[in-house]
Amino acid sequence: MVDKEAAPHVASIERLARGEDPAAGAPVGEIPGRGAGHTATKLLVYALLLALALLYFVPFVWSVSTSLKTIPESVQGFDLIPDNPTLEAYDEVLTEFNFARYAANSAFMATSVTLLNLFLCSLGGYAFARLRFPGREVLFMAVLATLMIPDQLRFVPVFQILSDFPHTSWNLDFPSVHYNLIGTYWGFILIQAVLATNLFLMRQYFLTIPKDFEEAAKLDGAGYFKTYWRVMLPLAGPALAAVTILTFQGMWNDFFWSLVILQNPDVYSLTVGLSSFIGQYKTLWPQLMAASVISIVPITVLFVAAQRYFIAGVTAAGVKG
C-alpha cells in the first residue's frame, strides 16, 4: 500500500504503532574476523560522536551558563560556571520584559491550534479514509495539492482577510459587522485550525486500521459519529500523538505568521517577543539567554517525555521551513 522507500511518511508512524522505534536505523552488524580494524573503527566512531556532541551541545550549555550570570560577569570572561549563580535575569525577563505574558500567549495559541487540529483533522481524516461520498477523491486531492504549495503564497490574502473579517473585497455588505483580527489571538488560531499535513496523516493512519473494528461496532448498533469517537479515535493513538507534538511544536516555534498577525505587544508570542527584545536590548546577555532558555525548555520537556512520537511525527511530515 505504501511505498516505504519513497515516503518515510506513514511508514514511520506505522512502525510506531507496532511498538518499534520510528527512526532507529538498522545498526550495522559486527564484521567477523577483522579484530584490529574493528577496534580502530570503534575508536574513530566514538571520537566522531564526542566531537559532534560537543558541537551540538556547547552553544546551549553556554547560553544556560550566561543566563545565570549578572551583566558585569557576562562580559568579563568565559567561565562556564558562574561565580554567583543567580536567577535575577529570569526574574527580570519574566516580569519587566513581559516574557511571562508572551509565554502564556504562546501556550494558549499553541494549545488551541493543537486541539482544533486534533478534532477537525481526525474527523475529516476518518471521513476521507472510510466514508464513501461523491467528490471525496477530488476534495482530498485539493487538500493534498496544498502540501506542494509554499505557505507564503497565502500571505497577502490571509492578511487581507484577517484585517477585515469576513473579507469584503467583493463589495458585499453581508454580514454588516467586520472585525480586524490582526493583532489578536484569533487571527493566528483561525488560519492554522486545519493543517493539510495533519489531515493527510490522520487519513493515512485510519486506512491502516482493519475494518473489522467498525463492522463490530456497526453490529452493536453504533452510529457513524459514535464509531468514530468511541472506536476509531482510541485506535489512532500514535497518529494523534504525532499530530499533537508536531502541531504544538510548530506553533510554539512559529515566527512568520506570529510576526505578520500578532502586531500588538499584548498578544506577542515568545518568538516575536524575543525578536523585538533583540532589536531593543541586544547586549543584555543574561536576559537574552534567559529568554531563549525559557522558550526552549517546554519543547525540551515535551521531547524527553515523548521522544518516539516526536521522531515519528517529524519523519512523517518533512522539515519545517
Add this chain to the structure above:
Amino acid sequence: MAIAVAEKRRDSLGSAKVREAFVGYAFVILPLAFFFLFFIFPMVYAIYISRYDWGVLGPIDSIGFQNYRELYEDDLFLRGLRNVLVYTAFVVPGQMALGLLAAVVVNQKIHGRPFFRAAFYFPSLASSAAIVAIFIYLLNVNGLLNAILGTNITFFSDSDTALPSIMGLVIWTTSGTVMLFYLASLQSIPTDVYEAAAIDGSGPWRTFWKITFPLLKPGHFFVLVISIIGCLKVFDQMYIVSGGTGGPNYSTLTVVLYMYQTAISDLRWGYAATMGVVLFAVIFGLTLVQRLLFGRAEVS
C-alpha cells in the same frame, strides 16, 4: 415475493449509501470550510491580485503582467534572489553532509545510541528565534567564537560575514532533522548486503562509499528536495538578525523578507502577491519532480 424482497434490500442498500454520503459530507464540512477559507481560496486569490496594482484600499488598476515585469527589473528583488540562491547552494550540501555523517555514526553498534541521536536532534527542537539569539551572543565581537579564534569580527553586522554566519547557524540547526530522515532511509537497507560485503573483505570506508551511499539514493533525493524548498523560503533568521531590514547593505535580504517588506511596510499588496506566486511556481515545480519520481505513496 422473492423479487419484492430483493427490491426492498436494494432500496435499503441505496438509502444506506445515501446516508453514508450525507454523514461523509457532515464530517468533512467543518474541516474543509476552514481549509477552503484559509488555504485554497487565499492561494487562488493571490494569483488573482498579482495581476493588479493593489494597495490597502483595494484594486487600483488591472495591469496584466506588469508586476511580473517589474519584478524582473527590481534590483532589490534580484538581490534577494541572489542571496537566497547563494544561501541554498551552501546550506543544502552542508546540512546533508552533516546530517548524513551524524546518521551513519549513530547507526553504528555503539553504546548510548538513543542519547547521541537525541543530542544531535536537540537544536532542531528550538525555535529559530531562540537559536538566532544564542548565536548573536556567541558570535558577538567579544563573544566566545571571537575569543577562540583570537579575532574581533562583527559577524552579523558586516556585509561580508552576515550571510555566511546565518548559513552556519542554519546548517548546525537543521542537520539533526536531516539525520532523522537518513536514519529512516538507512533502515530500508537490508543487513545481508552488509554481510555479503564483509565476507568479501570490504572495509568500512569502502562499504560506505560502494554500498551504503548508493543504496541511500531515494533518501538523498527526498532530503535534497525538502532542503532546497526550506532554503528558498528562508525568512526568520534574516529578519531577526537584521531587525527586518535585510541589512547590512542588503546582504541578508531574501525573497520572502522582501515580500514581507513590500506588503507590510510599502503596502503594495499586489506586488507582494506576485513574489509569492513566483516562489510558488519554483517550489511547486520542484515538488512535482519529486512526486513524479518518488511520490506514488500519497494516493494509496
